[in-house]
Amino acid sequence: MNRIDAMIGRRTAMKGLFATMGLAAVPGLAACGDSGSSGGGGTGPITLGSNYSDAVPKGALDEVIKAFTQAQGVQVNINTKDHEAFQQQINSYLQAGADDVWSWFAGFRLRFFASKQLVGDVSELWKSLEGNYTQAQKEASTGDDGKQYFVPFYSYPWAVFYRPSIFQQKGYTVPKTFDELITLSTKMKADGLVPIAAGQRNGWPLLGTFDQINFRTNGYQFHVDLMAGKEDWAGPKVRATFDNWKRLLEFYQPNSLGRDWQDAAQSVAKGEACMMVAGSQQIGQQFKTANLLDDLDFFTFPQIDPAHGTDTIEAPIDGWCQAVKPRDKANADKLLTYLSTAQAQQAYLKSDPTSIAASNKADANAYNKLQQKCVQFVNEAKHITQFLDRDTDPGFASEVAINSVNDFIKNPNDIDGLVRRIADQAKQYFQK
Structure with a gap:
């Protein structure tokens, strides 16, 4: 394939x-x-x-x-x-x-x-x-x-993709920091647009968003160590990742768990949604089909912690x-x-x-x-990650990570319980 x-x-x-x-x-x-x-x-x-x-x-x-x-x-x-x-x-x-x-x-x-x-x-x-x-x-x-x-x-590469013609038309500016991304998303929502396209029915697409937020929050080394089972999934750093992600959820398309990633990407092409965290290969194919490849651009996921900057990217x-x-x-x-x-x-x-x-x-x-x-x-890029299911045990990715991300989307208000469950399940896949 x-x-x-x-x-x-x-x-x-x-x-x-x-x-x-x-x-x-x-x-x-x-x-x-x-x-x-x-x-x-x-x-x-x-x-x-x-x-x-x-x-x-x-x-x-x-x-x-x-x-x-x-x-x-x-x-x-x-x-x-x-x-x-x-x-x-x-x-x-x-x-x-x-x-x-x-x-x-x-x-x-x-x-x-x-x-x-x-x-x-x-x-x-x-x-x-x-x-x-x-x-x-x-x-x-x-x-x-x-x-x-x-x-x-x-x-x-994975990044935040958008249509520059719409950004120009609406006067939107590419955000450099996470707070600026929140501000931009708030403006888009006030303009009657869906800020962030999301399609999670296939199970894997939003794993990429976890990756982006985690290495922006905690840095490259923590991310790869977490993927290898060397860090505590119930620790404060993982909690911080989900806390940051929670700030974005109100700007997602409704019913993301019931939507294919293809449909989410097409909504960006149609101008119904403004941005999408995706791979160039995935969203690019949808734009190619729509003859809009020339109107597709991206920016790196914005900085969260200045100590880690934006020197890590995801590019399988x-x-x-x-x-x-x-x-x-x-x-x-x-x-x-x-x-x-x-x-x-x-x-x-x-x-x-x-x-x-x-x-x-x-x-x-x-x-x-x-x-x-x-x-x-x-x-x-100083560091390149692969994608969660390539950077960790595939059983953990398919049986724990996907279900946990889906649980988070359904109920983002129980982060403490979520990370404890992940940490408990991770024990069967990783040996200290």
């Missing part, structure tokens, strides 16, 4: 992924596709395990790999598996012997499997790739042991990993090196005008206005 993290299936797949976290292989399941790698030291074409199963991204990836083969003379067999199934069966896939190179995500999902020695260490290769990436992207590609296990391919990164023992290490490295280039990434993104190449050497002239701003946004 090219719109990774955009479709409902991504979230339903979390339960399947959580089931794999027990690290018990399922008999009979092998690497995806017709000719998966055994992970040993063989000969012949190298293999690429791909979850790019929809027709458009699959075709785009095919073209990228054809160009690699023409340039390097290395044959690559692409083993494509349904996007959801790939995530659900990832542990069995890795234990059975992953393809030489395989598609995956940065964040907790990477670090977890790296800690279990199910992902190949590409630290030496990274020494030749560093010029393509920012320090924040390297940080997102790094395991708990300080080694690199991931090569970024493309990403899409999709990319590639290597088998622990690829059949042909030299050619697997060549493929990863090619996939790290702006040339390969921008060739792929011809199919998606709402995401950006991970490489900082991408040609800005090939981008639309939205993508150009996304590039600057990502390149200037």
